[in-house]
Amino acid sequence: xxxxxxxxxxxxxxxxxxxxxxxxxxxxxxxxxxxxxxxxxxxxxxxxxxxxxxxxxxxxxxxxxxxxxxxxxxxxxxxxxxxxxxxxxxxxxxxxxxxxxxxxxxxxxxxxxxxxxxxxxxxxxxxxxxxxxxxxxxxxxxxxxxxxxxxxxxxxxxxxxxxxxxxxxxxxxxxxxxxxxxxxxxxxxxxxxxxxxxxxxxxxxxxxxxxxxxxxxxxxxxxxxxxxxxxxxxxxxxxxxxxxxxxxxx
Amino acid sequence: xxxxxxxxxxxxxxxxxxxxxxxxxxxxxxxxxxxxxxxxxxxxxxxxxxxxxxxxxxxxxxxxxxxxxxxxxxxxxxxxxxxxxxxxxxxxxxxxxxxxxxxxxxxxxxxxxxxxxxxxxxxxxxxxxxxxxxxxxxxxxxxxxxxxxxxxxxxxxxxxxxxxxxxxxxxxxxxxxxxxxxxxxxxxxxxxxxxxxxxxxxxxxxxxxxxxxxxxxxxxxxxxxxxxxxxxxxxxxxxxxxxxxxxxxxxxxxxxxxxxxxxxxxxxxxxxxxxxxxxxxxxxxxxxxxxxxxxxxxxxxxxxxxxxxxxxxxxxxxxxxxxxxxxxxxxxxxxxxxxxxxxxxxxxxxxxxxxxxxxxxxxxxxxxxxxxxxxxxxxxxxxxxxxxxxxxxxxxxxxxxxxxxxxxxxxxxxxxxxxxxxxxxxxxxxxxxxxxxxxxxxxxxxxxxxxxxxxxxxxxxxxxxxxxxxxxxxxxxxxxxxxxxxxxxxxxxxxxxxxxxxxxxxxxxxxxxxxxxxxxxxxxxxxxxxxxxxxxxxxxxxxxxxxxxxxxxxxxxxxxxxxxxxxxxxxxxxxxxxxxxxxxxxxxxxxxxxxxxxxxxxxxxxxxxxxx
Ligand SMILES: Nc1ncnc2c1ncn2[C@@H]1O[C@H](COP(=O)(O)OP(=O)(O)O)[C@@H](O)[C@H]1O
Ligand SMILES: [Mg+2]
Numbered sequence: 001x002x003x004x005x006x007x008x009x010x011x012x013x014x015x016x017x018x019x020x021x022x023x024x025x026x027x028x029x030x031x032x033x034x035x036x037x038x039x040x041x042x043x044x045x046x047x048x049x050x051x052x053x054x055x056x057x058x059x060x061x062x063x064x065x066x067x068x069x070x071x072x073x074x075x076x077x078x079x080x081x082x083x084x085x086x087x088x089x090x091x092x093x094x095x096x097x098x099x100x101x102x103x104x105x106x107x108x109x110x111x112x113x114x115x116x117x118x119x120x121x122x123x124x125x126x127x128x129x130x131x132x133x134x135x136x137x138x139x140x141x142x143x144x145x146x147x148x149x150x151x152x153x154x155x156x157x158x159x160x161x162x163x164x165x166x167x168x169x170x171x172x173x174x175x176x177x178x179x180x181x182x183x184x185x186x187x188x189x190x191x192x193x194x195x196x197x198x199x200x201x202x203x204x205x206x207x208x209x210x211x212x213x214x215x216x217x218x219x220x221x222x223x224x225x226x227x228x229x230x231x232x233x234x235x236x237x238x239x240x241x242x243x244x245x246x247x248x249x250x
Numbered sequence: 251x252x253x254x255x256x257x258x259x260x261x262x263x264x265x266x267x268x269x270x271x272x273x274x275x276x277x278x279x280x281x282x283x284x285x286x287x288x289x290x291x292x293x294x295x296x297x298x299x300x301x302x303x304x305x306x307x308x309x310x311x312x313x314x315x316x317x318x319x320x321x322x323x324x325x326x327x328x329x330x331x332x333x334x335x336x337x338x339x340x341x342x343x344x345x346x347x348x349x350x351x352x353x354x355x356x357x358x359x360x361x362x363x364x365x366x367x368x369x370x371x372x373x374x375x376x377x378x379x380x381x382x383x384x385x386x387x388x389x390x391x392x393x394x395x396x397x398x399x400x401x402x403x404x405x406x407x408x409x410x411x412x413x414x415x416x417x418x419x420x421x422x423x424x425x426x427x428x429x430x431x432x433x434x435x436x437x438x439x440x441x442x443x444x445x446x447x448x449x450x451x452x453x454x455x456x457x458x459x460x461x462x463x464x465x466x467x468x469x470x471x472x473x474x475x476x477x478x479x480x481x482x483x484x485x486x487x488x489x490x491x492x493x494x495x496x497x498x499x500x501x502x503x504x505x506x507x508x509x510x511x512x513x514x515x516x517x518x519x520x521x522x523x524x525x526x527x528x529x530x531x532x533x534x535x536x537x538x539x540x541x542x543x544x545x546x547x548x549x550x551x552x553x554x555x556x557x558x559x560x561x562x563x564x565x566x567x568x569x570x571x572x573x574x575x576x577x578x579x580x581x582x583x584x585x586x587x588x589x590x591x592x593x594x595x596x597x598x599x600x601x602x603x604x605x606x607x608x609x610x611x612x613x614x615x616x617x618x619x620x621x622x623x624x625x626x627x628x629x630x631x632x633x634x635x636x637x638x639x640x641x642x643x644x645x646x647x648x649x650x651x652x653x654x655x656x657x658x659x660x661x662x663x664x665x666x667x668x669x670x671x672x673x674x675x676x677x678x679x680x681x682x683x684x685x686x687x688x689x690x691x692x693x694x695x696x697x698x699x700x701x702x703x704x705x706x707x708x709x710x711x712x713x714x715x716x717x718x719x720x721x722x723x724x725x726x727x728x729x730x731x732x733x734x735x736x737x738x739x740x741x742x743x744x745x746x747x748x749x750x751x752x753x754x755x756x757x758x759x760x761x762x763x764x765x766x767x768x769x770x771x772x773x774x775x776x777x778x779x780x781x782x783x784x785x786x787x788x789x790x791x792x793x794x795x796x797x798x799x800x801x802x803x804x805x806x807x808x809x810x811x812x813x814x815x816x817x818x819x820x821x822x823x824x825x826x827x828x829x830x831x832x833x834x835x836x837x838x839x840x841x842x843x844x845x846x847x848x849x850x851x852x853x854x855x856x857x858x859x860x861x862x
Contacts, residue, residue, distance in 0.1 A: 049773055070633045076545075079775030089770035093788045102784050106775020107541045111534075113780045119540050155770075162774055 001026055002048070002166065002198065007057035009043050009222075017043040019222035020057070025200065027165075030192045032213035032230070033202040036242060039219040041202035045168045048200070049081045050074060061166075079106025082159025082197075086171040088151040092144035096135070096154050099143050100126040103161025122161070129157035133187055149180035156187050167191060169201040173208070181205075185212050206233070305833035309841045310436045314427030319346050319368055322384040322419040327409050329354035335417070343367070346401070348422055357411040363393075365422055368401040374424035376405055382416040395422060436835040439823060444842045446737055447819035448850075450812070451805040453741045458748025458805075459798050465749065466756030467782060469710045473760060477703025477778075481694050482640060483628030484702050485647035485687075489654060490621030498616020502566050502609045509570035519575035526568050533561045562615070569608045576601030632697055640696035649687030656683030714750050722747040722808050726817040737818025744805050744812065755797045756790070763789040799854040806850045810843045 002025040009018040017040045025031050033041045046052040048059055050066065059066040061077070069077055082103070090099045104122045105113065112118075118126075130136040133153035138146060143154060152172060159167060169188060173181035189212055192199045203209050209216055210230045218226035218233075218241040225240055226233065239246060289295060324337065336353045346367040355361050363376055373396045377389035390410040395403045412418070467473055479487075513519050537554040546554070580598025584591045628647075632640050656679035664675035694700065726743035733739050763786060771785035813821025820839055827836040 051769055051773060071629065075775045075777060077775075078773060081773070083770065083773040085766065085770060087766050089766035091767040091771070091785055091788050092764075093791070094784075098784075102771055102776070103774050104541075105771065105780045105784060107543065108780070109538050109540055109542065110777050110779045111538045112540050113776075113783050116783070117540070122541075158770070158774070168773075 001060075001062060002200075003058075003060040004044075004048075005058040005060065007044070007047060007059065008055050009040075009047060009052065010055045017222050018047070018054070018219075021219070021222070021224045022057075023217050023224060023227050025198060027198055028192070028196050030189070030199045030212060030214045031201070032209045032216045033200060033219065034204075034206070034209060034216060034241065035202075035219035035225075038221075040222040041219060042170050043222075044219065045083075045170050045200060045202060048166070048168060049078050049083060075106055079162050080164055081166045081168060082162045082164035083168040083170070084152065084155045084159050084172045086174045088148070088155045088175075090143040090151055090154055090158075092142070094143055095139070096130070096141055096143055096146065097123070097126055097139040099154055100129060100139075100157045100161055103158040106162065126157070126161060129160045130154075132160070133157050148176050149183065152176065152180075152184050153187065156184070156191075160191065164197055166198045166200065169199065171202050171204060174204055181208065188212070206230075206238075209233075302833050306837040306840070308834055309837035310434050310834040311838050311841075312431040312437070313434050314431050315429045316425050317428055318374075319372075319422075319424045321346055321348050321365070321422045322379065323348050323350055323363075323421070324384075324417045325350060325378075325409075325420045326354040326414075326417060327359075328356050328413055330415065341366070346424075348420070350420055355409050357409055357413050359409050360406050361409060363395075363405050363407055363420060363422070365395060365397065365403045365424075366401070368397045368403065368422075368424050369426050370397055370399045370401045372397050372424040372426040374422065376407055376420065376422050378407070378410050378412070379419040379421050380410070380412045380414070382414075382418065384419050384421075386419075389421065395424065397424065434838075436838050440820065440839050440842045443813075443820040443823050443839075444846055447809045447813075447821075447843075448806065448846060450737050450740050450744065450817075450819050451802065451809040451850075454744035454748055454809070455798065455802045455805050457741070457745040458752055458801065461749045462752035462756055463794070465710065465714070465753040466760055467786070468706060469714060469753055469757035470760035471704075471707055472763075472765070473782070473786070474703035474707035475701065477701075477706070478699035479625065479629065479702050480632040480640075480697060480699055481644050481648060481691065482632040482696075483625045484700060485644065485651040486628035487621040487625030488651040489647065490624035491617045492654065492658065493617075494620025495613040495617035497620065499609055499613040501563065501616065502612030505563055505566045505612075506570050506605075506609065509567050509574065513571050513574050516575065516578060519571050519578070522571040523568060523575060526564050526571075530561045530564050530568070533557045533564075537561070566608060566612050569604055573601040573604035573608065576604065637696050641691075644691040644694070644696060645688065648691040649684035652687035652690070653680045653683035656680065714753055717746070717750040718754060720747075723812065723815055726812050726815045730816040735816040735818075740809060740812040740817025740819055743817055744808055747808075748801055748805060752797060752801055756794060759790050759793040759797070760786060796858055799858050803847075803851055803854055806847055810847070 004024070005022050007018050007021045008016070010016050019040075021040075021044065033044060035041050043052055047054045048066070050069075054067055057067070064077075066074075066077055091102070094102075101118050101122060104118060104125075108118065108122075127136060127139065130139055133156055135146075135150050135153055135157075138150060138154075143151065146154065155172075167188065172188065173184050176184060185208060188199055188201060191197050201213070203213075213230050216226065216228060216230050216233065217224060218237075220241055220243075226237055233241070323339070326336070330336075333354075338353075339347050339349060341347065341349075344367060346365065348363055348365045351362045351364070373394060375389075376393040376395050378391045379386050379389055381388070390412065391407060393405045393407045395405050397403045407420075509522075513522060534557075537557040576597050578601075580594045580596070580601060583594030583597060585594070587594055631643065635643070657676060660675035660679035663669070669675055722743055725746055726740055729739040729742045729746075733742065767789070768781060768785045771781050776784065809817075809819045809821075810824075811821045813819040813823070814825050816822070820843060824836055824839040824843075827833070827839065
């Protein structure tokens with residue numbers, strides 16, 4: 001169970017990206033985070049693995065306070081939280097397999113990383129994850145030689161290497177065309193349903209939310225404006241989330 | 251922008267003033283740079299210019315064995331009263347001979363000199379030899395004879411005004427090259443020095459690159475701005491550096507003495523070098539398991555730290571043994587390898603370098619280790635201890651740390667300037683440091699994280715910028731004074747300049763990497779070191795290689811002139827020859843420089859294309 005309690009983030013420039021946000025995520029849930037761009041979705045997800053330090057509030061995971069964890073504890077927590085990104089964030093010049101193996105870094109002794117060594121089991125595991133997302137034959141290519149959809153699958157494989165219990169996905173399909181979007185989303189769904197991984201996924205399109213999410217939270221200018229089931233987003237709610245001028249399409 | 255150019259008196263005056271000012275600046279420039287075309291036109295200048303250019307055009311690289319054919323013709327000027335002394339030369343011979351017509355003449359007359367039976371197509375001077383000694387080296391006048399394909403020539407020459415009753419001579423010397431061309435002594439010297447030059451550049455580049463890489467991470471804002479620590483941790487790790495270095499230095503010196511005492515023959519050397527690394531590897535593998543899923547117990551942690559320490563000590567012992575083996579082998583090889591003795595010399599020097607560097611490396615390693623251990627201890631205490639306890643700790647540790655830094659700076663100043671007043675170099679800094687530390691400890695909140703990374707970044711950048719503004723040649727002068735004339739001084743100077751300029755260029759590359767991959771690697775739980783290795787390094791390899799190549803080019807160029815100030819390399823030879831007005835030799839050296847520079851330029855451009 002992940003509990004977000006009164007989370008507030010004020011950036012150095014004074015922008016209040018999150019404003020007293022609280023909600024719970026039970027284990028195994030597929031949670032969609034929606035909102036206009038700039039509403040604070042990325043900030044919220046990055047506070048959970050503390051890529052961004054929250055200004056106030058708490059994040060409790062199975063009772064442990066992530067926001068109070070020391071550096072060493074943070075390493076242990078982060079390796080159980082996978083993350084995929086809108087722009088994939090692969091290391092371009094490295095091979096696909098190296099990018100995937102990087103998902104194990106939280107487990108590897110840094111002294112071994114100094115000589116770029118991974119255990120044999122990890123390498124086998126990396127191949128398995130690449131097979132799972134269907135691009136095992138690309139293992140030895142450079143990451144930037146892959147298409148966008150393929151790169152995102154590498155990103156998913158990297159996150160899977162962590163044996164995650166939570167998966168954070170920050171607009172994972174926003175840079176892909178709609179056909180590919182479903183393929184990526186179905187991988188996340190598979191991870192959620194079959195591996196029991198809790199998924200927090202920020203999304204742009206409501207049809208994807210309806211299709212994949214168990215529950216939705218909506219942000220507007222850093223405030224939580226909706227928390228509920230996807231089917232409960234009626235026209236009134238929609239306008240509240242996306243603003244008075246927004247028009248519902250599709 | 252408004253484009254209305256209204257004619258205005260003030261504008262015109264401004265233009266006029268500006269033109270006047272420009273002319274003034276130019277005029278002043280001409281005066282201070284001593285532009286003087288008169289000097290260029292003077293005959294003396296032009297003559298020496300031509301002479302130098304001609305010498306430069308014939309670099310002294312090859313020479314031939316030469317044979318000379320010398321014929322002296324007895325000649326009277328004026329004609330003697332007794333004409334019978336005029337001998338007709340023997341013309342029924344295969345030896346070279348000359349005929350002068352007329353056979354005697356008044357001083358100042360023009361005579362015809364004909365030569366026969368010389369080697370075809372050779373050249374040489376025809377000269378008048380005053381006095382009655384045919385072997386006299388003093389000669390007058392000079393005409394150039396050039397034989398045809400039959401070996402004959404004809405020249406006319408003016409008889410100098412040296413009347414004598416005695417016989418005098420007209421001498422012809424024709425020279426020709428025989429055999430294959432061979433290298434001159436100058437060419438050999440130039441070769442030696444150009445090799446020295448290339449290696450000087452190579453060594454400086456390697457040294458500079460190796461040290462610039464870690465510096466470039468410290469001098470990169472994007473990496474350093476996330477480095478934040480609570481005050482307790484900063485103070486402890488600051489104290490840890492010198493303490494660790496001291497302990498490390500003493501421990502390693504003890505290991506060195508132990509090694510010297512025990513390893514007095516090659517067998518012990520070899521045994522230590524072959525067996526101990528296996529032991530160390532085994533120990534380290536146990537102490538640093540590749541993957542760790544559960545947190546180890548406290549006693550396990552201590553056992554591991556103990557093993558790692560022991561391995562480190564053993565490792566340094568192996569270093570000393572390696573050095574001793576290399577020096578011993580080097581000495582033997584140098585004596586027995588003959589012309590490959592330089593390999594032995596190299597081995598010996600490598601051993602010596604290892605022996606000298608090991609205690610310093612050990613000290614640095616121990617300093618870094620103790621500092622990071624204490625830093626982590628500080629981090630943990632400020633996370634766990636109650637606030638009053640942290641506050642007390644800070645109040646003790648911070649003044650101590652800052653006072654220590656200040657005292658160290660004071661002692662460096664004392665060493666440099668010999669003030670001899672402990673008030674300025676010991677007690678004063680200590681008091682000021684302690685005061686500042688106290689102030690800092692009182693002002694910061696106990697659990698607050700301070701941006702220590704940014705501080706280190708700024709200090710590093712400032713030092714780099716200051717050093718970068720010093721020319722490599724100036725550094726060379728300083729090093730020549732410090733370590734004496736020779737290529738070592740040049741290597742150090744170029745190396746230092748390489749470090750500071752590459753660190754700057756490299757760090758700019760680090761600052762321009764994509765933040766996305768960095769964030770993604772951090773999100774996996776990777777620590778700082780792992781993030782650098784897996785997210786930063788792959789992104790900076792191509793620019794690093796291309797900057798290193800670029801620096802290599804510069805270093806080759808610089809190393810050719812660093813000898814002008816005594817830094818070794820070919821510059822020294824070049825300067826010497828120019829000063830001795832030996833322009834043909836200088837020309838050979840300039841040619842060598844041109845060839846090496848363009849060759850290196852070509853090689854590096856090919857490499858750059860390949861890797862980038
Ligand atoms: N590093 C930052 N520094 C300052 N302001 C930021 C930073 N990142 C995001 N913001 C601001 O915070 C707000 C929320 O941004 P973000 O979380 O990226 O929204 P979303 O992901 O929903 O588009 C925006 O107004 C954005 O401009
Ligand atoms: Mg975003």
